[in-house]
Amino acid sequence: MIQLFNVTKSYGGDSAAVKDLSLQIPKGDFIYVTGASGAGKTTFLRMLYAAEKPTRGQILINGQNITRFRSHQIPHLRRKIGVVFQDFKLLQSRTVYENVAFALEAQGKKRYEVSKKVYQALKEVGLEHRLQRKPLELSGGEQQRIAIARALVVDPLILLADEPSGNLDQDVTHEIMELFKNANARGTTVLLATHDHSLHQRFPRRVITLDKGKLVSDQQAHLS
Amino acid sequence: MLENIRYFILRAVRNMRQWPLLCTAAILTMAVALATVATFFLIVVNIEQLAQSWTKEIQVIAYLDKAVPPREISKTIEKLKKIPEVATVAYVSPEAALQRFRRRLGNDSSLLQGISRNLLPASFELGLHPDFRHQQGVEKVVRQLENSIDIEDLRYGQGWLERFNAFVDMLRFVGMILGGFLLFAALFIVSNTIKLTLYARRDELEIMALVGATMRFIKVPFLLEGALQGVLGGLLSLVFLAVVFKFILEQSIQSFWLTPADFQLLFLTLNQQITLVVGGMALGLLGSLASLRKFVRI
Numbered sequence: 185m186i187q188l189f190n191v192t193k194s195y196g197g198d199s200a201a202v203k204d205l206s207l208q209i210p211k212g213d214f215i216y217v218t219g220a221s222g223a224g225k226t227t228f229l230r231m232l233y234a235a236e237k238p239t240r241g242q243i244l245i246n247g248q249n250i251t252r253f254r255s256h257q258i259p260h261l262r263r264k265i266g267v268v269f270q271d272f273k274l275l276q277s278r279t280v281y282e283n284v285a286f287a288l289e290a291q292g293k294k295r296y297e298v299s300k301k302v303y304q305a306l307k308e309v310g311l312e313h314r315l316q317r318k319p320l321e322l323s324g325g326e327q328q329r330i331a332i333a334r335a336l337v338v339d340p341l342i343l344l345a346d347e348p349s350g351n352l353d354q355d356v357t358h359e360i361m362e363l364f365k366n367a368n369a370r371g372t373t374v375l376l377a378t379h380d381h382s383l384h385q386r387f388p389r390r391v392i393t394l395d396k397g398k399l400v401s402d403q404q405a406h407l408s
Numbered sequence: 409m410l411e412n413i414r415y416f417i418l419r420a421v422r423n424m425r426q427w428p429l430l431c432t433a434a435i436l437t438m439a440v441a442l443a444t445v446a447t448f449f450l451i452v453v454n455i456e457q458l459a460q461s462w463t464k465e466i467q468v469i470a471y472l473d474k475a476v477p478p479r480e481i482s483k484t485i486e487k488l489k490k491i492p493e494v495a496t497v498a499y500v501s502p503e504a505a506l507q508r509f510r511r512r513l514g515n516d517s518s519l520l521q522g523i524s525r526n527l528l529p530a531s532f533e534l535g536l537h538p539d540f541r542h543q544q545g546v547e548k549v550v551r552q553l554e555n556s557i558d559i560e561d562l563r564y565g566q567g568w569l570e571r572f573n574a575f576v577d578m579l580r581f582v583g584m585i586l587g588g589f590l591l592f593a594a595l596f597i598v599s600n601t602i603k604l605t606l607y608a609r610r611d612e613l614e615i616m617a618l619v620g621a622t623m624r625f626i627k628v629p630f631l632l633e634g635a636l637q638g639v640l641g642g643l644l645s646l647v648f649l650a651v652v653f654k655f656i657l658e659q660s661i662q663s664f665w666l667t668p669a670d671f672q673l674l675f676l677t678l679n680q681q682i683t684l685v686v687g688g689m690a691l692g693l694l695g696s697l698a699s700l701r702k703f704v705r706i
Contacts, residue, residue, distance in 0.1 A: 233618070256622070263620035273615050277426040289415065290621035334619070 185211050186232065186342070186373065191241035193227050193397075200239070201227040203397040209375070211341075214368045216384045217377040219394035225377035228394065229344045232375070233265050234258045246341070263291050266335025266372075270347035272327045274319040274334075280306065281315040284334045291338065305337035306330075309363060325356030332363050336372075343367055345376045349383070361387050420632035430605040431637060434692075437601040438641025441594030442688050443648050446676065448590055450649070452583040454674055459576055461671055463541035466569070468534040468549050471561040475502055475530040484557060488532060491552045493545050496535035502526045529560060543569045595691070602634060602695040606703050613703050626704055631696050638692025642685035649676070 186209040194200035202224045209215060217225045230236040231243060234250055243250050250261055274283050284305055288298045306312040309329035311322075319327050328348060335343055345364065349357035357380075365387065368374045376383075384391050388405040424431040476484055481499050488497045500508070505528035510517040534553075536545055546564050553559060606613070616626045653675050661673055676684065 235618075259617075259620045259622045259625075261620075262618065265620075267618055273611065273618070275612055275615060277612075286616070287619040290616065290619050290625055292412065292625075294411065338619075 185209070185244075185246060187242075187244040189242045189244075191231065191238045191243060193224075193231060193236060194239045200397050202231070202238075202394075205241070205394075205397075205399050207392065207399065207402075209373060211373055212368070212371050214365070214374045214389040215376070216389060216391040217375055217394065218379060218381070218384070218391055219400075220379060222396075223394040224397040225379075225394055226346055227397075229267075229346050229375065229377055232342070232344060233262055233267055259290075263338060264341045266338060266340035266343045268328070268331050268335050268343070268345040268348045270350035272319070272324075272331045274327055274331060276319055279316050279318060280311065280322070280330050283319065283330055284337050287334050287338050301337050302333075305333040308336070308366075309333045324351050325353075325359065328352060328356070328360060329363070332360065336363075336367055340372055342373045342375070345374070347378055348376065349378065349380065357383070358386075416628045416632055419629035420636060423629060423633050424636070427605070427609065430608055431633075434598075434601055434605050434634075434637045435641045435644065438598050438638055438688055438691055439644035439648065441598050442642055442684060442691070443645035445587070445590050445594055446645060446649055446684055447652075448583075448587055449680075450653070450674070450676065452579065452587070455579060456576065457674055458671065459572070459579070460538075460541075462572070463538075466536060466541045466546065466565065468536070468546060468553065468562065468564045470532045470534070470553050470557065470559045471529040471563070472531060473529075473558050473560045475526070484532070487556060488534060488553075491534075491549055491556075493536055493540040493549045494534050495537045496533075498533045498535075500531045500533060502528050502530050505529070505531065532557075543573050595695075598691050599695040599698055602692070603699040603702070606630070606696075606699045610703055617705065623704065627697075627700050630700055631693055634692035634696030635689045636692070638688040638690065638695075639685055640688075641692065642688025645688070646676075646681055646684055 186207070188205050188207040191202060191205045192200050193202040205228065217228060219225050227236060231238055232245070234253060238251055241251070245261070245264075248261075253261060275286070278286070281302055284302045285298050288301060293301075303312060303315075306315065309332055311326060311329055311333065314322060314326065314330075319330065322330070328351075332348075335345075343364065348364075349360060352360065361383065364374050364376065378384075384405075390405050391401070391403045392399060393401040393403075476499065485497045485499060488494060503525055506520070506523075506525060509528060510520055513519065534549060536549065539545070540548070546569060550562055550564065553562070613626060653673070658673055661671070
């Protein structure tokens with residue numbers, strides 16, 4: 185369960201990136217966060233994985249107030265959250281295996297456990313045959329699937345995706361949405377920020393819309 | 409715990425292999441910085457050694473009122489040898505002094521014909537132990553000499569000694585100022601190089617923090633990497649110094665006009681060599697620590 189109470193984030197100046205946002209996201213939900221560029225989608229997601237601290241308001245994840253977290257508590261929060269970016273954020277100097285394994289190594293998992301889980305995660309995204317390649321040797325779609333494998337390999341409670349299909353064509357976007365849906369079906373709460381309306385038309389789910397940092401609509405999906 | 413240590417070491421080594429150019433740049437910068445400081449240290453140590461070798465010439469000559477009767481010479485020599493600072497004592501009779509003078513005049517020695525054999529005074533020449541070949545040492549000997557025998561005059565190169573002391577003091581002062589400046593410049597250059605190498609890898613640091621790595625987990629491999637690069641830089645600077653020392657300095661020093669014939673150039677002692685490598689490690693470690701503080705944000 186994610187709860188936001190009157191959350192505001194401002195970087196100084198007159199306008200705030202997020203204004204007075206209150207929201208409840210039940211466990212296992214799938215939510216689209218939409219809005220034009222600069223609406224505050226990225227800031228909203230960044231506050232959820234504690235990369236930004238709200239200027240005002242409280243954020244609770246599973247009952248824990250993460251706005252009061254000290255810096256040594258933040259890594260433990262992030263181990264429960266998988267994050268996927270538009271620009272993939274893969275380590276170009278490392279192999280596909282090392283990129284995915286890194287998320288588990290950072291949690292101090294044993295070697296045999298790491299190799300088993302990495303293989304499973306890569307198999308799930310269909311890239312188990314690319315283990316020893318470097319990210320730059322792969323296509324954009326494949327790189328994004330590796331980033332998703334890295335996010336999912338830790339069995340996260342929450343998956344945050346910031347414009348994950350921004351650089352990808354329709355077919356690849358479809359494949360990636362299937363991966364998110366599968367993760368959601370296993371109980372992971374998914375928040376997907378996008379300005380692509382066609383996504384929630386093709387895969388209808390709850391949609392929250394931000395405009396200039398304010399929540400302007402919160403629509404439940406009409407599953408047909 | 410062991411699994412963690414193994415992981416950190418492996419990670420540090422792999423990082424260096426994955427970033428060969430950055431790693432080489434950091435090692436070379438540290439090697440050049442350390443070699444510069446060590447070369448300067450060697451220069452100062454050797455100039456000081458050279459200066460010390462000049463002090464072999466320091467001696468105190470006590471000219472006597474009248475020649476010592478032959479049977480008392482050895483007694484007086486024994487007495488003078490009891491002065492702790494004195495290493496050698498030689499008696500020069502008026503005849504011996506005149507002979508020496510004649511030899512020095514060479515072709516002009518005929519000028520001395522018909523001159524009394526007792527023209528020059530008898531003297532004792534006192535050589536000093538190496539530890540006392542300085543102004544204070546000489547002054548101590550002079551004080552004790554004045555109390556023990558009848559002396560007409562004393563010669564110990566007062567002016568030269570004062571100039572020599574001023575030179576050694578200045579050498580140490582300039583050495584400390586320049587050495588301090590060099591060390592500061594080396595620290596500055598090394599820490600900036602490490603900062604640049606970390607800047608090139610800031611994505612890596614960001615992603616580490618993103619997947620829930622703790623501060624320790626992010627920093628330790630980078631610190632180990634810095635320390636390892638420092639050790640390699642230290643070893644490389646040592647090899648460079650040894651090559652320059654063996655093939656350039658040792659060959660050219662003999663042609664330097666101020667070098668005494670038996671002068672041996674000093675290289676770093678084993679302890680100093682170890683200090684250089686450990687210093688390299690500390691340099692890499694501290695440089696990484698300072699830069700990481702700037703780049704790692706959770």
